[in-house]
Amino acid sequence: MEIKTKSKLEKVFKSGAMAVTSECGPPRSSDPAHIITKGHLIKNHVDAINITDNQTSVTRLCSLAACIHLKLEGLEPVLQMVVRDRNRIALQADILGAASFGINNVLCLSGDHQSFGDHPKAQNVFDLDSMQLVQTVRHMRDEGKFLSGDEIKLPPNLFVGAAANPFADPFKIRVPRLAKKIAAGAEFIQTQCVYNLEKFELWMKGVVERGLHEKVFIMAGITPMRSVGMAKYMARAVPGMDVPEELIKRLSGVPKDKQADEGINFAVESIQRLKECKGVSGFHIMAIEWEEKVPEIVERSGLYPRPVVD
Amino acid sequence: MIVGQQKPFDEIWEMVKGHKQLTVFGCNTCVAVCHQGGNKEAEILASLLRMRATQEGVTIEIKDGGIERQCEHPFFESAKDLLGESEAVLSMACGIGVQFFAEKYMNTPVYPALNTTFLGDVKSDWHFTEKCQACGDCVLGATGGVCPVSRCCKRLLNGPCGGSTKGKCEISKELDCAWQLVIDRLEALGKMDDYEKLAPVKDWSKDRAGGPRSFKLEGF
Numbered sequence: 108m109e110i111k112t113k114s115k116l117e118k119v120f121k122s123g124a125m126a127v128t129s130e131c132g133p134p135r136s137s138d139p140a141h142i143i144t145k146g147h148l149i150k151n152h153v154d155a156i157n158i159t160d161n162q163t164s165v166t167r168l169c170s171l172a173a174c175i176h177l178k179l180e181g182l183e184p185v186l187q188m189v190v191r192d193r194n195r196i197a198l199q200a201d202i203l204g205a206a207s208f209g210i211n212n213v214l215c216l217s218g219d220h221q222s223f224g225d226h227p228k229a230q231n232v233f234d235l236d237s238m239q240l241v242q243t244v245r246h247m248r249d250e251g252k253f254l255s256g257d258e259i260k261l262p263p264n265l266f267v268g269a270a271a272n273p274f275a276d277p278f279k280i281r282v283p284r285l286a287k288k289i290a291a292g293a294e295f296i297q298t299q300c301v302y303n304l305e306k307f308e309l310w311m312k313g314v315v316e317r318g319l320h321e322k323v324f325i326m327a328g329i330t331p332m333r334s335v336g337m338a339k340y341m342a343r344a345v346p347g348m349d350v351p352e353e354l355i356k357r358l359s360g361v362p363k364d365k366q367a368d369e370g371i372n373f374a375v376e377s378i379q380r381l382k383e384c385k386g387v388s389g390f391h392i393m394a395i396e397w398e399e400k401v402p403e404i405v406e407r408s409g410l411y412p413r414p415v416v417d
Numbered sequence: 418m419i420v421g422q423q424k425p426f427d428e429i430w431e432m433v434k435g436h437k438q439l440t441v442f443g444c445n446t447c448v449a450v451c452h453q454g455g456n457k458e459a460e461i462l463a464s465l466l467r468m469r470a471t472q473e474g475v476t477i478e479i480k481d482g483g484i485e486r487q488c489e490h491p492f493f494e495s496a497k498d499l500l501g502e503s504e505a506v507l508s509m510a511c512g513i514g515v516q517f518f519a520e521k522y523m524n525t526p527v528y529p530a531l532n533t534t535f536l537g538d539v540k541s542d543w544h545f546t547e548k549c550q551a552c553g554d555c556v557l558g559a560t561g562g563v564c565p566v567s568r569c570c571k572r573l574l575n576g577p578c579g580g581s582t583k584g585k586c587e588i589s590k591e592l593d594c595a596w597q598l599v600i601d602r603l604e605a606l607g608k609m610d611d612y613e614k615l616a617p618v619k620d621w622s623k624d625r626a627g628g629p630r631s632f633k634l635e636g637f
Contacts, residue, residue, distance in 0.1 A: 191571070195618070217578045220570050220588045231571070238575040239618050254618060272579030277600055280577075280612060287575060287613050299579055346580035346587035 111294075112248075114211035114266035115183045116155040118416035119389075120295065120324040125382065126389030127410050128185060128297065128326060129401045130157035133168035139176045142168070145398045146177045152405040154413055155212055157185040157297070157391070161192060164224025171201050175208050185268065186210050189218025194234035195243065195254055202244055206263030214268040214297060215240040238291040241269050245292030267292055271325075272299035273310035274349035282313035289322050296323055297391040300330040300341075302373075303349040304380060311386050320386030327381045330393045331400060332370035335359045371400060371407075378408035418447040418538075419511045420545045421454055421531035429462070430469055432528045433507055436477055440503040441466070441530070442496065442518075443483040444510035451545050454509035454531050456483030462509065462530060487514025493521065500525070536567075553623030553630060559616065561602030568595035574616035 108121040119126045129152075131145040146156055156177060160170040174184035186205050188198060205213065217237045221229045235243060243254055244267045251262040269288045273281050285296065301307045307327065314320055332338045335358040342350035354373065361369045374392075381387050390410070394400050405411045423429075433439050441463040449455025463481035470477045482499045485492045487510035493500070500506075505526040508515045511533040518527040535547035550567040556574065557564055566572045570588050577596030580587025584597045603609050621627070 217571055217573060219580070222570075222588050233572045234621060235618060236571070236573040236575050236616075237578075238615060242615070242618070270579065275577065275579045275581050276583055276594070277577075277581070277597055280600055283609075283613050284577075287615060290613070291575075291615055346582050347578075 112211055112264045112266045113209070114155075115416060116185070116212055116295065117266040119154045119414055122414055122416055124414040125387075125410060126155075126295075126324065126326060127153045127392065127405055127413065128155045128157060128389070129153045129392045129394065129398065130159055130185075130187075131173075131398060132159045132162055132396070133170065133173040135165070135167050137168065139168065139173065142173050143176055143180055146180060146182050148398050149401040150182050152402040152411055152413065153392070154389075155183040155185045157187055157214060160187040160189045160216070160218070161224070162187075162219070164191070164219045164221045164226070164229075166225055171205055171210075174205065174210050178208050178210055183212070184210055185212040185214050186265075187214045187216060188240065189216045190233055190235050190237060190240050191218030191221065191231050194232050198235065198240060199243065199247065199253055202247060202263050202265065203259070206265060211264070211266055212268065213244055213265045214270065215244065215293075216270055237269060238288055241267055241288060241291040241293050266294055268295040268297060269293035270298070271296045272347050273301075273307055274299055274303060275347040278306075278310075281310055282317060282319070285314060285319055285323070286317060289319060293323055295388075296325045298326065298328040299347060300328045300393065301377060301381065302354055303351050304377060306349060307381070308384055311384050315386045320388075324388040325386055326389040326391040327378075327384075327387055328391045328393060329374050329377055329404070330395060331374040331397065331404065332358060332366075333397060334363070334366045334370070337370075371404060374404050375407045378404070378410070382408075418450060418536070419513070419533060420451050420535050420537045420547075421448045421511050421533045422451075423453050423458070423462070423531055424529070426465065426469075429507065429528070429530055430466065433466065433505065434470075434473070434475055434477070436505040436526070438478045438502070438504035439466070439480075439507055440499055440505075441479065441481040441507045442487065442509060443481070444487040444508070444514050445483050445485045448509065448511055448531060450539060452543075454511070456481075459483060459509050462507070466507075484510075484514075488517050490521075550624075552619075552621070553627075554620055556616070556619075559611065559614070560599045561606060561608070561611075563595055563598045563602055565595050565599065568593070568598070574619060 129149050134141045158170045158173045174186045177184040215237050251259050271285050338355050341348045358366050441459045443456035443459030445455050459481045463479050467479050484496050507528050507530050509530045515529045536549040537545045537547045547567050552566045581594040586592040586594045
């Protein structure tokens with residue numbers, strides 16, 4: 108397969124190996140130490156590290172700066188970009204900025220609505236939507252042009268990803284929606300956290316039937332539950348999240364001090380099962396403020412050591 | 418139509434209490450339909466202001482009147498005398514009417530009694546919902562007649578986002594997901610294949626972003 112960028116993630120996918128990514132949320136502070144520490148904690152167990160972009164609409168150290176910190180440490184960041192806070196001028200400028208630091212991966216997202224965050228009275232932008240951002244990055248890279256049509260002397264060379272949520276409604280458009288993102292130019296996909304494995308497999312079946320798995324690398328999202336409280340909260344309050352009752356029961360069935368272990372067990376079992384699911388090319392492990400558990404999950408899932416690509 | 422909602426009474430009082438004379442003018446079209454700014458509401462608001470003035474021991478002469486549409490010159494004719502006697506005006510119109518007043522009567526202070534809230538429909542006598550943001554470049558032909566610009570809280574042109582749950586928007590269980598409605602319509606029309614057509618990057622220069630908009634009819 109032709110390698111188009113310098114992305115390590117692209118190389119791992121195209122080597123035929125299962126890829127592994129994880130993610131770190133930047134601090135609500137100007138001190139980068141925390142994110143650098145988190146990056147080093149997981150660097151040997153993942154191929155690339157997503158840096159979230161003001162996730163849940165809470166203001167944080169910006170994704171681009173955090174990516175630069177990781178890049179300067181020799182790590183491979185994935186720049187998450189939401190279209191909520193920046194217009195096409197700022198987005199394209201940040202893409203050039205990222206490329207200028209050798210950042211090789213971008214994940215294009217809509218972003219949670221600002222009403223969830225710390226500035227619910229903020230204006231939102233949504234000049235582009237997430238698919239149009241995918242198109243924009245591909246246009247900049249492949250055509251060497253800005254959206255305006257003006258030429259870019261040295262185009263940014265990024266590997267372009269998007270998100271998919273098989274659990275959001277309406278279910279019937281979730282495969283067509285993936286097809287649309289691929290048509291827009293998405294090269295890899297990271298999904299919403301998978302807890303309902305049957306539903307995910309049903310979605311993947313539809314993906315494979317249309318041959319979409321041959322056009323894009325799909326990474327299943329994995330987030331270990333730390334407690335039954337977290338599972339209940341996600342089931343109740345997080346839009347587009349599907350947490351089956353059986354999982355809540357399973358976590359409730361063990362003593363409180365063992366629930367985190369049970370959450371890790373479920374994450375590992377999920378990965379082991381989905382490794383066999385046709386069309387799955389890797390895993391995106393989002394251990395929210397629990398990054399120290401990523402190495403254990405990766406090792407126990409049989410995804411360690413990570414392949415070496417040049 | 419244009420939907421407005423009356424400002425909190427205290428906010429209105431703070432704006433007008435310094436005058437010796439005030440006329441409250443209703444606007445008897447759009448904002449009368451939503452029971453917020455018609456002539457009837459002007460009469461009620463004027464009474465409430467008189468009561469407040471009495472309570473606070475402030476002397477203000479408060480009158481009320483109506484202008485059928487505060488956004489067109491001819492309708493001001495019938496209110497000429499009353500306007501001539503007015504030191505200040507509290508307009509019950511939308512923001513358009515308030516500005517029309519301000520432009521027409523350079524030396525008369527005018528205050529808004531309403532917050533202009535949205536362009537919407539009348540679902541029932543008491544329920545009004547936003548349907549248009551006047552983006553200047555209508556996409557309804559591609560979206561089954563459901564507007565994602567005004568009805569999706571992220572105005573996604575290629576939706577729905579990952580937060581759409583059981584037909585509702587991620588920001589509120591009371592709010593329909595616009596893209597669920599688009600898909601329902603496309604399905605009913607037998608046009609689901611249209612869903613996979615990528616909506617191009619939008620030209621927002623025709624929207625508010627391009628600056629205040631106007632147009633003139635040629636040779637009219």
